[in-house]
Amino acid sequence: MTFAIGYLGPQGTYSEQAAEAYRQQLHGQGDTELKPYPSILQVIQATADCSIDFAVVPVENSIEGGVTVTLDALWQLPNLRIQHALIVPISHALLTKASSLSSLEHIYSHPQALGQCQQWIKNNCPNADLIPTRSTTEVLGDLQKTTNTAAIASEWAAHLYDLPVIAHPINDSPDNFTRFWVLGTQDSQQGDFTSLAFSLPVNAPGALLTPLQIMSRASINLSRIESRPTKRSLGEYLFFLDLEASLSEAKVQQSLQALQSCTETLRIFGSYDASTHAYNLSKHG
Amino acid sequence: MTFAIGYLGPQGTYSEQAAEAYRQQLHGQGDTELKPYPSILQVIQATADCSIDFAVVPVENSIEGGVTVTLDALWQLPNLRIQHALIVPISHALLTKASSLSSLEHIYSHPQALGQCQQWIKNNCPNADLIPTRSTTEVLGDLQKTTNTAAIASEWAAHLYDLPVIAHPINDSPDNFTRFWVLGTQDSQQGDFTSLAFSLPVNAPGALLTPLQIMSRASINLSRIESRPTKRSLGEYLFFLDLEASLSEAKVQQSLQALQSCTETLRIFGSYDASTHAYNLSKHG
Incomplete structure (x- = not known):
């Protein structure tokens, strides 16, 4: 079995460092191959099409913020799930x-x-x-x-x-850190973090209050909220949430049921673990 | 009196269309001059330095989302206030x-x-x-x-x-629409919309619940929420909120007092009106 892992190339990008770190995590499970792509969107589409097994793509940088192409593609491609998160220090x-x-x-x-x-x-x-x-x-x-x-x-x-x-x-x-997600098509219910996104039936960000109350009452910590336009009309948004909890927990399952009734479209991207990787040049020098 | 209005150039950008629309609104108040700049950041800095009177800068597009350089600069330059909002249809x-x-x-x-x-x-x-x-x-x-x-x-x-x-x-x-803000250094308390941003004392997006509850209890509609990194460390965010209410209203003043006690740093960018502009080529042809 050979796993093909796509990243934003050409060779030498921070995305390749993250892909290399994920390749090491797969050690022992099969052969691995890293494949560079000319854009983040093409990496993600190749994974959704099952041309490759995994996309290692940036989702957020501590200075520049969210990587919108990743969030938008994940919303639009319903078969993708988050398999893992990698935090990579950025040193230019x-x-x-x-x-x-x-x-x-x-x-x-x-x-x-x-x-x-x-x-x-x-x-x-x-x-x-x-x-x-x-x-x-x-x-x-x-x-x-x-x-x-x-x-x-x-x-x-x-x-x-x-x-x-x-x-x-x-x-x-x-x-300066960038968080990457490993995207794939395998269902993922286990892991310390869960990500999801939703649109709201009332097109007003004030309607975000109810989803936040549901999480708060279940004592689920949110580690991130990011809004993106629905692309339907100015002033309509999607919200991406990262939860510090797993889909395998009952309180998360109950909260998601409650979320179903106060959101328009709810997408659950799975549960996953996170790891931090300091790149060591001498290892590759 | 001549008002200098800066925008992202060179000539012919959508920013210049928005700047031209604002110039027409100033008609009768004095002479106006449009000044192109090579970057959005330079337009905003020139306004904060009082080298020019106004910056007309994009803040949000209905497809691509927030213009992060504008939000980040507004947070960092404490003398800037929003004077007006312009919504411009984008037709490529x-x-x-x-x-x-x-x-x-x-x-x-x-x-x-x-x-x-x-x-x-x-x-x-x-x-x-x-x-x-x-x-x-x-x-x-x-x-x-x-x-x-x-x-x-x-x-x-x-x-x-x-x-x-x-x-x-x-x-x-x-x-496809882009919303522009006109930034200047004049205090602005009047207008249908109010924008503000804050960081939270507890570095968790779940702490956003309390500010949203304050707005909801005061029946203040939110038209937008956007998160940005604090740039201090991964996972710490600022939140930018647009309210459909004016600083001249008592309920807004009371809510802002309550917000002071549940936020770390609170920045209020003023109240302003909004207008929509369809560009008419024949007028300029």
């Missing part, structure tokens, strides 16, 4: 063949990485032009040729693409 | 010198516009490479020279840059 480096920061005219990276380093860039490369890319590693293959261009990516990516690191870490906040 | 066109859709190899636009047209692109230009830009109009000046490249922008932008429209509308959802 500036990769360049330039000899000094002052010679940098262009800095490329994913918009979230550019956002997470904006103060550092303002202080150290105030004149550099910031150019968004589809992943932190998209342009790394082209960086060997220039001496006025840099990219923001991980130290691991610098190692993979054989590029010098001129500064590290450059994140504005040292407490 | 495909601008190109190419003679057919099949010859298109690259499509440029702001990530939100690319996201809003993704199904249309998949069906009509499945092989085109999608390239993110900082605004819908950033590359329009370069589009005259190529016949394999297109950009997604408004019909107004096509008119301004003298570019042919090969397809319109191309939004996946016809109900």
